[in-house]
Amino acid sequence: MxxxxxxxxxxxxxxxxxxxxxxxxxxxxxxxxxxxxxxxxxxxxxxxxxxxxxxxxxxxxxxxxxxxxxxxxxxxxxxxxxxxxxxxxxxxxxxxxxxxxxxxxxxxxxxxxxxxxxxxxxxxxxxxxxxxxxxxxxxxxxxxxxxxxxxxxxxxxxxxxxxxxxxxxxxxxxxxxxxxxxxxxxxxxxxxxxxxxxxxxxxxxxxxxxxxxxxxxxxxxxxxxxxxxxxxxxxxxxxxxxxxxxxxxxxxxxxxxxxxxxxxxxxxxxxxxxxxxxxxxxxxxxxxxxxxxxxxxxxxxxxxxxxxxxxxxxxxxxxxxxxxxxxxxxxxxxxxxxRETIKAIPDIAEGLQIAYLLVSPLQGWANTLATLSLWGSKPARATKRANDGGIMIPEHDMKLTIDPTLALFGDDDIFVSVNKLRAWAERLHDECKGRGQGQFRHKEVPRAGHFWHDREAVKVLREEVRLFASSL
Known part of the structure; x- marks a missing residue:
C-alpha cells in the first residue's frame, strides 16, 4: 500500500x-x-x-x-x-x-x-x-x-x-x-x-x-x-x-x-x-x-x-x-x-532510458477512440509490417518493440478478449524476434480478470512488476 x-x-x-x-x-x-x-x-x-x-x-x-x-x-x-x-x-x-x-x-x-x-x-x-x-x-x-x-x-x-x-x-x-x-x-x-x-x-x-x-x-x-x-x-x-x-x-x-x-x-x-x-x-x-x-x-x-x-x-x-x-x-x-521565455535545459533527457509497463491494456480500443468523433476520422495508422506474416503493426505500438516493455493481462478480462490480447502480444514479440532485437515481454496471468480481484493473480502481478522494475 x-x-x-x-x-x-x-x-x-x-x-x-x-x-x-x-x-x-x-x-x-x-x-x-x-x-x-x-x-x-x-x-x-x-x-x-x-x-x-x-x-x-x-x-x-x-x-x-x-x-x-x-x-x-x-x-x-x-x-x-x-x-x-x-x-x-x-x-x-x-x-x-x-x-x-x-x-x-x-x-x-x-x-x-x-x-x-x-x-x-x-x-x-x-x-x-x-x-x-x-x-x-x-x-x-x-x-x-x-x-x-x-x-x-x-x-x-x-x-x-x-x-x-x-x-x-x-x-x-x-x-x-x-x-x-x-x-x-x-x-x-x-x-x-x-x-x-x-x-x-x-x-x-x-x-x-x-x-x-x-x-x-x-x-x-x-x-x-x-x-x-x-x-x-x-x-x-x-x-x-x-x-x-x-x-x-x-x-x-x-x-x-x-x-x-x-x-x-x-x-x-x-x-x-x-x-x-x-x-x-x-x-x-x-x-x-x-x-x-x-x-x-x-x-x-x-x-x-x-x-x-x-x-x-x-x-x-x-x-x-x-x-x-x-x-x-x-x-x-x-x-x-x-524574459518572455524560460531558458531551455538541453540535457534534460540526456541518456534517459524509457520503459513501458502496461497492465490490462485495452488492446483494440485505439482505432475506436480515433474514430469516435461527430464528423468521423481516419483510423490510427499502421506503418510497420511484421516480419513473418504480413500483419501491420500500428505506429504507436512500434515503440513497445524498441524500449523495454512488459505487458500484463489476465485470461479472464471482461473488456478485451484474451485471444485478442494474445495475438497482439505475439505480433510484437515476433517483430522483436524478426529484427533480432527488442525487449518486449508479456505475461498472461491465470484467473486474473480486468480488475485483479484474485489474490494469487495479484501476487503474480506484484512479482512481475517488481522483477521488471528492478531490471531497469
Missing part, C-alpha cells in the same frame, strides 16, 4: 489549461527514517496512469496502488495524477483521448524537470573501518517528516552496491486499463514530448509546469538536506567533517503533517482555501496555498524573487514565508531581454 504522498499539488494541462491533481512519492532512500534506509538514489522514476474516469477510475484505484507501491519499493520516485474528469481534476473525459494524452504529457514534463532540479545529498561511503554502520546502538530512528515514516520492513534491505550495473536515468511510463491505453498512444520520441517545455512563453501552461517543478524540487532539496544532516548529527560521524553535496541546514523550522507537502489546488487565486474535501493526505504550508501559487507566478512575471517590502504584491508574496519553507528559485533566463 502506498504511504501518504511526499507532494500533493496541481498543474495545468497543456491541452487547455485545465487543473490536474498530482502526487509524487519519494522512495525510502530519499526520505530515510533510519540509517539502514540511507542509500544513493539511482535516478529512477515512474508514472502510473489510472483507469477510465467515467467508470470511477482515479489515482486512488486499488490496482494503481498495488503497481505504484511495488515500483516505489524498488527505489523509484513515483508519480500519479488524475486525468481530466477524475477525482477533482477539472473537465470531463474526452471522446478521442487526445486531451488525456496531453494530460499525461503535462505530468511527464513536470516530472522530468522536477527530477532534473532534485539534488539529494550524497551518502557517506561505508566500510569496515567506518563508525557509521547499521548496527550501531547510538543510531536512532529519524522521522522529521511523518508522511514518510514507513516501517523499514516495508522496504528492501540495502545491499553493498546496486544489483544492476545500469546507471542511466530511467523513466518508466505505465498505466492500468485506460491508463495503459493512453500510455501506449504517447509519442515514441521523448525529445518531441519535451521540446515544447524547453523555451515556453511565460504564463503558458508549459511555463507554469516548469516553474512549479523547480519550486517544489528546491523545496524538497532543502527538506532532504535537513533530514540527512539530522541523521548524521545523531550518528558517530557527527564529530567528523562529513559533507553533504548541498549546504547543511541547522535552524529550519518547517512544519509538517502526515500528508507531506501540498501546493496548488484550485488555480483560482481568489479562493481563500484550496483544500478539497476528501483529498487524501494533503498538506498546506504555513503560508496559504494561494500565496505559494502567487509566488510562483510572480517569479514567472518578474523573472526574480520579489524582495520584502517593495510594493504590495511583492511583500504579500514574500512576507508569509516560513523560515526554511520556501527555497529561493534562481531566474531561468540570461538577461532582461530574455
Amino acid at each position: 502506498l504511504p501518504p504522498p511526499t507532494l500533493s499539488f496541481t498543474i495545468p494541462s497543456i491541452h487547455d489549461n485545465l487543473v490536474l491533481q498530482c502526487r509524487v512519492y519519494h522512495p525510502a532512500c530519499l526520505a530515510p527514517t533510519t540509517v539502514t534506509q540511507a542509500a544513493e538514489w539511482r535516478k529512477r522514476s515512474a508514472i502510473v496512469a489510472h483507469p477510465y474516469a467515467p467508470l470511477g477510475g482515479c489515482y486512488d484505484d486499488p490496482v494503481v496502488d498495488k503497481i505504484a507501491s511495488t515500483i516505489l519499493k524498488e527505489g523509484f520516485v513515483v508519480g500519479t495524477f488524475n486525468f481530466r474528469g477524475a477525482g477533482t481534476s477539472k473537465g470531463r473525459t474526452s471522446w478521442r483521448s487526445k486531451a488525456e494524452q496531453d494530460d499525461y504529457i503535462s505530468f511527464l514534463g513536470f516530472l522530468l524537470f522536477y527530477l532534473h532540479h532534485l539534488r539529494p545529498p550524497s551518502i557517506p561511503e561505508q566500510n569496515e573501518h567506518s563508525n557509521f554502520n547499521h548496527s550501531d546502538p547510538e543510531l536512532h530512528d529519524l522521522s522529521p517528516i511523518p508522511s514518510q515514516s514507513v516501517p523499514a520492513s516495508e522496504f528492501p534491505t540495502p545491499t553493498s552496491g546496486p544489483q544492476n550495473p545500469n546507471t542511466k536515468p530511467v523513466l518508466l511510463l505505465s498505466g492500468y486499463s485506460y491508463g495503459a491505453l493512453i500510455t501506449t498512444l504517447l509519442p515514441p520520441i521523448i525529445s518531441s514530448v519535451i521540446a515544447p517545455f524547453q523555451a515556453p512563453i511565460r504564463g503558458s501552461p508549459h511555463a507554469e509546469i516548469r516553474m512549479r517543478a523547480r519550486f517544489l524540487a528546491d523545496q524538497q532539496n532543502e527538506l532532504m538536506n535537513e533530514r540527512f544532516s539530522s541523521l548524521l548529527l545523531r550518528s558517530p560521524l557527527s564529530g567528523r567533517s562529513t559533507q553533504l553535496r548541498d549546504h547543511t541546514l541547522t535552524n529550519s523550522k518547517i512544519r509538517q503533517t502526515d500528508g507531506g507537502v501540498r501546493i496548488g489546488g484550485e488555480e483560482d487565486l481568489r479562493r481563500s482555501s484550496h483544500e478539497s474535501p476528501g483529498s487524501r493526505s494533503s498538506f498546506t504550508l504555513d503560508s496559504p496555498v494561494r500565496k505559494s501559487v502567487e509566488k510562483v507566478r510572480s517569479i514567472a512575471k518578474s523573472g526574480r524573487l520579489a524582495s520584502r517590502g517593495k510594493g504590495s504584491h511583492e511583500s504579500d508574496a514574500s512576507s508569509h514565508r516560513t523560515k526554511g519553507s520556501v527555497p529561493e528559485i534562481s531566474p531561468e533566463h540570461d538577461s532582461a531581454d530574455d
Whole structure:
C-alpha cells in the first residue's frame, strides 16, 4: 500500500489549461527514517496512469496502488495524477483521448524537470573501518517528516552496491486499463514530448509546469538536506567533517503533517482555501496555498524573487514565508531581454532510458477512440509490417518493440478478449524476434480478470512488476 504522498499539488494541462491533481512519492532512500534506509538514489522514476474516469477510475484505484507501491519499493520516485474528469481534476473525459494524452504529457514534463532540479545529498561511503554502520546502538530512528515514516520492513534491505550495473536515468511510463491505453498512444520520441517545455512563453501552461517543478524540487532539496544532516548529527560521524553535496541546514523550522507537502489546488487565486474535501493526505504550508501559487507566478512575471517590502504584491508574496519553507528559485533566463521565455535545459533527457509497463491494456480500443468523433476520422495508422506474416503493426505500438516493455493481462478480462490480447502480444514479440532485437515481454496471468480481484493473480502481478522494475 502506498504511504501518504511526499507532494500533493496541481498543474495545468497543456491541452487547455485545465487543473490536474498530482502526487509524487519519494522512495525510502530519499526520505530515510533510519540509517539502514540511507542509500544513493539511482535516478529512477515512474508514472502510473489510472483507469477510465467515467467508470470511477482515479489515482486512488486499488490496482494503481498495488503497481505504484511495488515500483516505489524498488527505489523509484513515483508519480500519479488524475486525468481530466477524475477525482477533482477539472473537465470531463474526452471522446478521442487526445486531451488525456496531453494530460499525461503535462505530468511527464513536470516530472522530468522536477527530477532534473532534485539534488539529494550524497551518502557517506561505508566500510569496515567506518563508525557509521547499521548496527550501531547510538543510531536512532529519524522521522522529521511523518508522511514518510514507513516501517523499514516495508522496504528492501540495502545491499553493498546496486544489483544492476545500469546507471542511466530511467523513466518508466505505465498505466492500468485506460491508463495503459493512453500510455501506449504517447509519442515514441521523448525529445518531441519535451521540446515544447524547453523555451515556453511565460504564463503558458508549459511555463507554469516548469516553474512549479523547480519550486517544489528546491523545496524538497532543502527538506532532504535537513533530514540527512539530522541523521548524521545523531550518528558517530557527527564529530567528523562529513559533507553533504548541498549546504547543511541547522535552524529550519518547517512544519509538517502526515500528508507531506501540498501546493496548488484550485488555480483560482481568489479562493481563500484550496483544500478539497476528501483529498487524501494533503498538506498546506504555513503560508496559504494561494500565496505559494502567487509566488510562483510572480517569479514567472518578474523573472526574480520579489524582495520584502517593495510594493504590495511583492511583500504579500514574500512576507508569509516560513523560515526554511520556501527555497529561493534562481531566474531561468540570461538577461532582461530574455524574459518572455524560460531558458531551455538541453540535457534534460540526456541518456534517459524509457520503459513501458502496461497492465490490462485495452488492446483494440485505439482505432475506436480515433474514430469516435461527430464528423468521423481516419483510423490510427499502421506503418510497420511484421516480419513473418504480413500483419501491420500500428505506429504507436512500434515503440513497445524498441524500449523495454512488459505487458500484463489476465485470461479472464471482461473488456478485451484474451485471444485478442494474445495475438497482439505475439505480433510484437515476433517483430522483436524478426529484427533480432527488442525487449518486449508479456505475461498472461491465470484467473486474473480486468480488475485483479484474485489474490494469487495479484501476487503474480506484484512479482512481475517488481522483477521488471528492478531490471531497469
